[in-house]
Amino acid sequence: MMNPFKKNMGQLIILVFLMFYLNPVKAIQGKVLENQYDLVIAGATFSGMAAAINAAKYGHSVVIVEEYPIIGGLMTGGLSFTDFISYEALGGTFKDYMKRVEKYYLDKYGKRSKQFKxxxxxxxxxxxxxxxxFKEMLDEFPNIKVLVNHRLHSALMDKPENGTKVIKAAVCTDLxxxxxxILNGKIFIDATYEGDLAAYAGAEYRIGRESRREYGEPFAGKLFFDKGKILVGSSGEGDHRVQAYNFRLIMTxxxxxxTKIERPKGYVREDYLPISDVLKQGKVSQVFxxxxxxxxxxxxxxxxxxADVNDIKNAPVRMTMLGENYEYPDGDWETRKKIIQRHKEHILGMVYFIQNDSSVPKKYKNEAKGWGLAKDEFIDTNNFPPRLYIREARxxxxxxxxxxxDVNTIGNSLIVALKEDAIAIGDYALNCHGVSPGSxxxxxxxxxxxxxxxxxxxxFGVIKPKGFSNLLVSVAVSASHVGFSGLRLEPTWTALGQATGLTAHLALEKDISISKVDVKEVQDLLHQNKAKTAYVSDIDGDSPYFEAAQFLGVRGFLHDVYLMKENEMPGTETYKSIRGTQYAYAFPFHELEPNEPLELQLAEKWMERLDSTKLRNEMEVYLEENPxxxxxxxxxxxxxxxSQEL
Known part of the structure; x- marks a missing residue:
């Protein structure tokens, strides 16, 4: 796909020529002199901040450049009811954040308070x-600098190294x-939802849906899906369409x-009249x-x-604007601004209509009037969230x-095939809110x-763009449309951000390109920092077995445990909600049960996985003498x- 930013390449070349040739002193010794960093991160999403924190703790200088006035991406912009399935999948920097949140509500309201619960x-x-x-987490590292209200507009490239591209600087506008x-750096991380830095640097990217034929994915391309079944009319043809967006309102x-929602500018009553028909037909039990x-x-x-107010998949009335966002991922700033504004006007008009219009049955109108925007949130933007929920872009x-x-299971088991180069785990549905209205x-x-x-x-390979020596990506990662739908969660993006930060640290420490960083060294650092690369449902970061389970988990030792019960798995209920929430108890058949006696069958499997005969013999002798x-x-x-590695 052609990089759309090339349309500005001529202007960029002229700018660089003027800066470096006509006025080299100003270009080198002016404002840019202080902007030399070990690590430059685009996007103060939690993923970007996790990357910064995990690099900064090893002493590296880091700058994060953020377009919006506040840090945190969607997690401070409306998405507060975070998606995942089981708590056992969460670790590392994200778990650190959770502990701080829990302590905040405990200290302020008490253990028996509703807020704490x-x-x-x-x-x-x-x-x-x-x-x-988030501010407190960043403030713990004085070697992290954050530039808000700074919008990326290009990347300066250095001479290629061994056929790979090298980014020299990220160029942004102080709004x-x-x-x-100009932010000069040694390593660059793109943690934006849109993948802007990587695109400016000339990285290959995809927008839209692959066909079913390309990767053999049942959910790929044009699709009609309901109640677990693919319906007639699903051609599987690929296209440029992307998953629908919406704002995540914080209401009370x-x-x-x-704060009462007033009639928005540009409001057209006729646009919302079909909602009244749906309500009168009784297809909706309640509005909220x-x-x-x-x-x-x-x-x-x-x-x-x-409440975090969100779209409901396949509801009688949709909060999203299906089909209205196709131009956003590759759009210039003016295009994106218009799309964002259109989504804002749509949702405000929708709420206003239901709360006020004479055609809305009183039952629904009265219920809806009981809700308003939370006036103690988003004070600088009239209590409206500053970020549009970009579920998918580049x-x-x-x-x-x-x-x-990559989520297919082994045989008839409930175990996904092993990834020895894993740098994070995911625990969520392959989930898409649709791309266009049903026909x-x-x-x-x-x-x-x-x-x-x-x-x-x-x-590991999903965060390493093809053909670059010093670029990592932690949000707009390498995936198909269907694959990305299971990765697009803040806990997962944060875990990937932590992995990019530690990868950058190793590259900086050893003065090597990203491609030469050993994934096993990345994994070791992840485990030391309580991040997870293998799902072990009964071993968390505070367990004495944590690092051992994670280290050997990516080497298949845990798969040996899980698959011993393969014949018990068919027909097993796998999703058991916790107290009626969307969150579930730990996924079954993924426990180590560390206090159980070691079975001979398992001991033999584990010893077969050991690399050397000497080590196997040593373990056999030890096992004979020590039940x-x-x-x-x-x-x-x-x-x-x-110990042998040392």
Whole structure:
């Protein structure tokens, strides 16, 4: 695909010529002199901040450049009810954030408070609380500099090294002073939702849907999907369409903390009249609803009687604007601004109509009037969230492309195939809110699908763009449209951000290109920092077995444990909700059970995985003399391997 930013390449070449040839002193010794960093990160998403924190803790100088006035991306911009399935999948920097959130609500409101309960172990926080915690996390590292209100507009390239591209600097505009800032760096990370830095640097990327033929993905291309089945009319043809966007409103039913939604500029009543027909037909049980899909707005509750209000997949009335975002990923800033404004006007007009229009039945109107924007959130933007929920934009093609096939299970088991180069795990559905209005099936959005696989590993290659020596990507990662739908969650993006930060650290420490960084060294650092590369449902970061389980988990030792019960798996219920929430108890058949006696069959499998005869013999002798539990033997193997490495 042609890089659209090349249309500005002529202007960029002239700019660089003027800077470096006509006025070299100003270009080198002016404002840019202080902007030399070890690591330059585009995007103050939580993924970008996780990358910064994990590089900065090893002493590297880091700058994060962010277009918006506040840090945090979607997590401070409306998306507060965070998507994942089981708590056992969360670790590392994201788990650190959760602990801080939980402590905040504990300290402020007490252990028996509703606020403490509603934070669900630190996974749900009001946006202003998340912003405060993010600032505190960054403030712990004085070697991290954050530039907000700075918009990227190009990348300066250095001479290629061994046929690979090298980024020299990221160029951005200070939106307050309207001046250019050049950020020189050794390593660059693109943590934007759009993949802008990588695109400016000339990286290969995809937008839209692959055909079913390209990767053999059942959910690829044109699709009609309902109740677990692919319906007639699903051709599987690829196109340029991307998953629908919407704002995540923060609303409240507390009258003391409400801002009433007024009639928005550009409001056209006729656009919303079809909603009245749907309501009169009884297809909607209530306007704001927490669980079922026969509502209009998904109101997922947060502390202090607030709700993260989101779109409901295949609801009778949709909050998203299906088909209105196709030009966003590759659009210039003016194009994106118009799309963002259109989405804002749409949702404000929609709420205003339901709350006020004479055609809306009183039952629904009165219910809707009980809600308003939370007046203590997003104060600088009239209580409206500053970020549009970009579910998918560009996908930067890397050394590995994550697809639907990467969540396929082994045989008849509930275990996904091993990825020895895993740098993170995912635990969520392959999930798309649709790409266009339904045509064959009026109640089903075209392109919608939802499928919950077992927890899966994410390989190193998805964060390494093809053909670059000093660029990593942590959000717009390398995946197909279907594969990306299972990666597009803030906990997963944050885990990938942590991995990019540690990869950058190793490249800087050793003065090598990204391609030469050893994934095993990345994994070791991840494990030391309590990040997870293998899903082990009963071993968390505070366990004495954690590093051993993670280290040997990417080497297949845990698969040996799980697959011993393969004949018990068919027909097993895999999703068991926790207290009626969308979150579930740990996925079955993924436990180590470290205190269980070590079975001979398992001991033999583990010893077969050892690299050397000497090591196997040593373990056999040790086992004969010391009857062990699973955990103790796993720890012994780990300690022996690590001591030999030293």
């Amino acid at each position: 509603d934070c669900h172990g630190g996974i749900h926080a009001e946006p202003h609380v998340t912003l405060q915690i 307050e002073s309207n001046t250019s800032v 039913n507390d009258p003391k903390n409400q 609803i927490e669980k079922s899909r026969d509502g209009i707005f998904r109101s997922q509750m947060l502390p202090n009687n607030k 996908r930067i093609m890397g050394e590995y492309v994550f697809t639907q096939n 064959l099936y009026p109640s089903i959005a075209e392109g919608d699908f939802n499928f919950i696989p077992p927890p899966f590993q994410i390989p 062990l539990t699973r955990g103790a033997f796993l720890l012994k193997i780990y300690d022996t391997i690590k």
